[in-house]
Amino acid sequence: xxxxxxxxxxxxxxxxxxxxxxxxxxxxxxxxxxxxxxxxxxxxxxxxxxxxxxxxxxxxxxxxxxxxxxxxxxxxxxxxxxxxxxxxxxxxxxxxxxxxxxxxxxxxxxxxxxxxxxxxxxxxxxxxxxxxxxxxxxxxxxxxxxxxxxxxxxxxxxxxxxxxxxxxxxxxxxxxxxxxxxxxxxxxxxxxxxxxxxxxxxxxxxxxxxxxxxxxx
Numbered sequence: 001x002x003x004x005x006x007x008x009x010x011x012x013x014x015x016x017x018x019x020x021x022x023x024x025x026x027x028x029x030x031x032x033x034x035x036x037x038x039x040x041x042x043x044x045x046x047x048x049x050x051x052x053x054x055x056x057x058x059x060x061x062x063x064x065x066x067x068x069x070x071x072x073x074x075x076x077x078x079x080x081x082x083x084x085x086x087x088x089x090x091x092x093x094x095x096x097x098x099x100x101x102x103x104x105x106x107x108x109x110x111x112x113x114x115x116x117x118x119x120x121x122x123x124x125x126x127x128x129x130x131x132x133x134x135x136x137x138x139x140x141x142x143x144x145x146x147x148x149x150x151x152x153x154x155x156x157x158x159x160x161x162x163x164x165x166x167x168x169x170x171x172x173x174x175x176x177x178x179x180x181x182x183x184x185x186x187x188x189x190x191x192x193x194x195x196x197x198x199x200x201x202x203x204x205x206x207x208x209x210x211x212x213x214x215x216x217x
Contacts, residue, residue, distance in 0.1 A: 019110075019158050022140075025191045025198045026050070026109075029138045030057055032190055032200045033105055037061045041103045041130070043123075044093060044111020048076035050140070051086070054107060061085065064100050068092040094119055097126045106130070106137045113142045114166050120175065124182040124201075133205025137184070142195045144169040154194040172197050 030053065037058040042051040045065030055063060065088045067073050073088055080086045091098055093115060106127050112120055127137050145151035155161070172189060176199060179187045185204035189197055 017158065019196055021191075021193045021196065025140050025193075025196060026053055028191045028198055029107065029140055029200075030054070032138050032198075033057075033136055034134065037104045039063070039101070039103050040105035040107060041100055042066065043106065043108040043127075044114075045076055045088065046072045046109070046111070048079045048088075050107050050109040051076070052079065054105070055086070061104075063087070064089060064103075066091040066093070066098075093123065097123070097130065100130060102132050103130055104132050104135050106135070107139070109140045110142065112139060113169055116168055117170050117174075120170060121178045121181070124175075124179050124184075128182045128184060128201075128203060131203045133203060135203045135205070137179075137201045137203075139199045139201075140191075141197060141199070142167065142169055143172040143175065143192075143197045145195055150194060157194065169195070172199070175199060 029050075033054070037054070038060075039062045040054060040058075042048075042054070042063060042065045045051050045067045046069075048065060051063055051065045055061060062085045065073075065076055065086065067076070067088075068091060070090065073090060076088050080088070089098065093111065112123065115123065124137075131137065145154060155163070172192065176187050176189065179199065179201040182201075183203070184201035186200075186202040188200055190200050191198040
C-alpha cells in the first residue's frame with residue numbers, strides 16, 4: 001500500500017506483533033464459515049497466516065491471497081511452496097479488486113483498517129458482488145475505540161507507544177452499517193476486545209450461516 005510495506009525490516013517488525021485474544025477471534029472466524037468451502041479469497045494475506053488457518057480446516061479448498069507488499073508475498077510463497085491450490089497475487093486494496101471469480105468465502109486479517117473510509121465502503125460492495133449466494137465475508141480487524149482513554153489502553157495492551165501511521169480506523173457500528181448498505185443480508189460482530197473486532201457478513205442465499213457468538217454494538 002504505502003512504500004513502507006516494501007521495507008523488509010518494517011514487514012518483519014509488523015509480523016512480529018501480537019494482539020491479545022487474537023487466537024480466540026481466529027477460532028470464532030473459522031466457526032462462522034460455511035461447512036463446505038470450495039474456494040476462498042484472503043485480502044491482505046501478508047505472510048499467509050489467515051490463509052493457512054482456513055486451509056487447515058478446508059484442506060481441499062482453492063485459495064487466492066492478495067497483498068501489495070512484495071516482502072509479505074515472498075514470505076507467503078515460501079510458506080505455501082508447491083501447493084497447487086493456492087495462488088498469490090500482488091494487488092493494492094486501495095484499487096478495485098481484480099478479477100478473481102466467484103468465492104464461497106472472503107476473509108481478511110488486520111488489513112482493511114489501513115484503507116480510507118470511502119475505500120472500505122467500496123471494497124465491501126466489491127466483496128458482496130464476488131461472493132456466491134450464501135457466501136460469507138469474515139473480517140478480523142482493528143476498529144476505532146469509543147474514547148481516547150480506551151485507545152490508550154489498547155496501545156498499552158499491545159505494547160505500542162504510538163499510533164501506527166498507516167492506520168485509518170473506523171468505528172464498528174459504522175462498518176457494520178456499510179456492510180448492510182453493500183447488500184449483505186446478515187451482519188454481526190462475533191468477537192470484540194477493545195479495538196480488535198471480528199465482523200461477519202453473509203450474502204443472501206441458500207447457505208446462510210448461523211451466527212454463534214453475537215455481540216452487536
